[in-house]
Amino acid sequence: MSLPRTREGRGPRDQPPTPSWEEARERWNWHHPEKRRLFEDAFFQAEGYIRRGSEECQKFWSFFERMQRFQSLRATGKQEEEAGRLRHCIPALADLPPTYDPRYRINLSILGPDAQDARGPAGSLPPERVSEFRGALLHYLDFGQKQAFARLARLQRERAALPISQYRDRILQTLKEHQVVVVAGDTGCGKSTQVPQYLLAAGFSHVACTQPRRIACISLAKRVGLESLSQYGSQVGYQIRFESTRSAATKIVFLTVGLLLRHVQREPTLPQYRVLIVDEVHERHLHNDFLLGVLQRLLPRRPDLKVILMSATVNTSLFSAYFGQAPVVQVPGRLFPITVVYQPQEAEPTASTLEKLDPRPFIRVLEAIDSKYPPEERGDLLVFLSGLAEIGAVLEAAQAHARRSGRWVVLPLHSTLSVAAQDKVFDVAPPGVRKCILSTNIAETSVTIDGIRFVVDSGKVKEMSYDPQAKLQRLQEFWISQASAEQRKGRAGRTGPGVCFRLYAESDYDAFAPYPVPEIRRVALDALVLQMKSMSVGDPRTFPFIEPPPAASLETAILYLRDQGALDGSEALTPIGSLLAQLPVDIVIGKMLVLGSVLHLAEPVLTIAAALSVQSPFTRSTRSNPKCAWRALESDHGDPFTLFNVFNNWVQVKSDRSTKSRRWCRREGIEEHRLYEMANLRRQFKELLEDHGLLAGTQAPKPGDSYSRLRQHRERQELYQLKRQHEEGAGRRRKVLRLQEDQDGGSSDEDWGGDTSQGAGDVDIQDVKFKLRHDLEQLQEAASSAQVRTRDQMTLLKLVLARGLYPQFAIPDPFNSSRKDSDQIFHTQAKQGAVLHPTCVFANSPEVLHPQEPEATEGKGSQDNRDPMSSKHQLLAFVSLLETSKPYLVNCVRVPALQSLLLFSRSLDTNGDCSRLVADGWLELQLADGESAVRLLAATLRLRAQWESAMDGQLAQARRRRRAAEEVVALSKELLQFMASKVPASWVPAAPWPEGQEPSPDTALLAQSNADLYSDCLRSFWTCPHCELHVPLTPLERIAHENTCPQAPRDAPPGAEEAAPEPLRKVSDLQRPYHCKACQKDFLFTPTDVLRHQRQHV
């Protein structure tokens, strides 16, 4: 038992030992590397328990040193006294050695090389040293056993102490008797970690446990693996978007809800699972609600499938009833008593209610805590605020209070903070100082912080709400629900009795809604509907949701998907739709990917699509600062291209020397984590496109010589080793916060983490994982090949983005050129007066959007001319429209107005000579020259058809790419020509809608009122330059003829020349070839055209 242990001070290995000890050892120096090596050679062979050079080996030697020191102390100190001889009457005890030796207490022995055997590896070693070494090794092994066993015993004690352990048998019994069981338990009862283990122990396998958050999948798999003692036995695994630890031996897998739904998409009956645990159902996430619906339908077809729904103890009857009165097992949480204090804020008229939150009530709570609770009584404070602005407002005031009192460290917590800054909330405050964490509702469920004793609840939450009409996301402030209020309160009682200050009246609380609004009732349902379509669950309108979404949201989503071409007229999935359904991204971005790969622009589009799918990589502190470093990478074509540049530069830095990238990001003001996410996402997109034959598979790595292969192999081995070490280590250690920590607390993470003092041993685990997952050389090749981009490529790339984004377009206000940079406003179809996000490149250089012709009159003459005829009008395509304090356009690209509208709009109305165009009944353009307008329109029609057919071709016969390649080259060429055409145009009305005034329908919908303009009087005699046909035609008829003229220098479909005579009224996506049996003619008709045409024959 006498285990040598010193608290610290394992000195460097070559430090000389105390002289007395050295003398005693008669010049045998254990510290001599050569001597050590002899023993390692003899004992630590390849198949030995400890291997040479391993970490274990190092640990042994430091143990050895401590033991040597300890024994030398003992030797000089007290003498081992001789024990009296004891003989016992029980024979089993009689032969115990009477003289005590700690070795007798060790239950194992080492089979090592024999020192007596002169020929053996230990033959040359002095026998007494060998026994000294053996003794130490024995103690070392015994010590390891004791440590590991103590850990195991502690784990089991903790498990047994959880409230849910009392309910284990009941849960298992109920599951035996029923197909669905609801386990309802509050935070801290242990349901998420224990129920899976109960199933494992009861012999279940093929268990899936879904989590709403990826991070929970990883941490739960780790925890459950550890507790069920199979951490490294692969019985417990997880699967998330980019990572999987699943193997054939996996019995239980933690995965995200989204991923499970993808399994259903592939195999609707989920044959690979026998038990499904759906955790956190009460959070009512969109996917969770949908999954419940899927399961409800699936259960009758899979009577052998068991389902456990796990929820907090709210509204359990809803879930129970949805699954035919499934039994509910209620488990009490483990909360200490919490005192609730209502502190309603009196209306204080001085503080303007609109602009800024009044921090005073919050500071009063800090003061109250200071005066009421002695500082030596520990316990931190968690403040729930509705959003970032509110956190900022309170942060400022709280930091001032912290400086005055010296008793607080103030830390913000929200999802846009860097990971390092988020982690800071887990650090500990120095003695006598409390943490004050200012958080959004992220700390309600996603982040659990220990040691909270006080909670301040503002009662407010900001949630994204969705306006289906405007396709606008709106961040709005709401009162929370009673369930949320209780959850917030509960955070004060996890480690001891606590206090919850509610900054509202009890009557307010009573008026709160009992539960939060389920996600399905407040978000856009496009992706959900698309997924439902691809899973063939039938009409989304009749799907048995646990609580149905608003009918209007469903209709909007269906309409949107039809607009985007994902659904056809009968609401069935189109080829592109089924591809989009498999891309785990926004439909708009999915479309970009498909369009990009069709035009052979996959590499850059992959990067851009990935960049647009993750949170902004720019750290908050640098976002609004126009002078920070990353601005040098800005592209004046638009934000997606800035992101593209940032990513490529990062890859470049990484391939130069991968460990430098962290520093580079810090300097540039970029959150590196987001770039890692981009890299992962990019790879996933690439694989998906390859799977669908839209992209040639990655070429097998060049064989290379055996040396480089060996080197690569070794590098990978080292990386795996590093990763394993990191995972086995405790991960991030808690640090003690400095009192002045909060000086920079709000924003920056640059000063945080002490990266400057980074030791060589500090592994950048993100970098290691990155290198394991990606072939850096390949990525660098892709990045550099994409970087030397020609102007043509840029033009095509912008076309791809814009076509993906349409109709998310905004038109600059005509008065912008006379406004300040910060006052530039834009109008979308549904929203007037949107502004640019401060990170947007155009917010700093709006002049690139102004349509002045370079050759226009000198000076500022064009100021009065607000309606310049110009071929340089531009539109902004944007990725999202987000309304917070103002409606913001996020991630904008500028595109040429005329060509974009011609190519992308769903419908184009024109007047007789095509000099006026109305796109989608929204934007109207006046063209200077009718002749060129007709030519442009002709080209438009041709290109649209060509592009469409190129896409269809690629999607339908993706495998036979060769043939399509030429088609694409021709298409790209023509698109470029088209984009290069300079046709001056101006917006109509010249000043679109003075602020606040909607466009009047009869100016916007020009063609409707002008429908009768298409009469014979507009026909004029015209000679076709190709076939010399000489007939009276309207301009549109001429286009139709030119596009189909058999003599024209292109191959046209047969019989097309007869298509000309019928007046073409609209150019629309809805057009389909139509053969009229009555007049034996072929037309390109929209469904309404068909009806109109048929009426003629009646």
Added chain:
Amino acid sequence: MACEAEHSPLGMFECQLCALTAPYSYVGQRPPYTQSIVLLEESYVMKDPFTSDKDRFLILGSRCSLCGRLVCVGPECSLFYCRRFCLPCAQENAAAFPPEVQQDLEKKKSPRKRPSSQHGSRT
């Protein structure tokens, strides 16, 4: 890790004193995980669950050499001195052990054991 040989559990080990349970995958004196170590008693052994190293094992417990009870190696349940003794048997026959072990047994018996005093003797 795909090639990792899964040592399938033979059964559940359960300590008859503290009810600690854990799956064991070997019983005997020559654990299959490593060549270089032998055990001095018939032990219930599992692969060390706390490391990815496959030749690490963890001894869970064995039978008391006096009463035959199956006990875990935890210091509250048993002690090893040349053989395994469950704590009740060891307490009963405390006199048979050398003073160093007796001291230890004494500490475990008295409820007011001071961890600090143990520390002092160890460091």
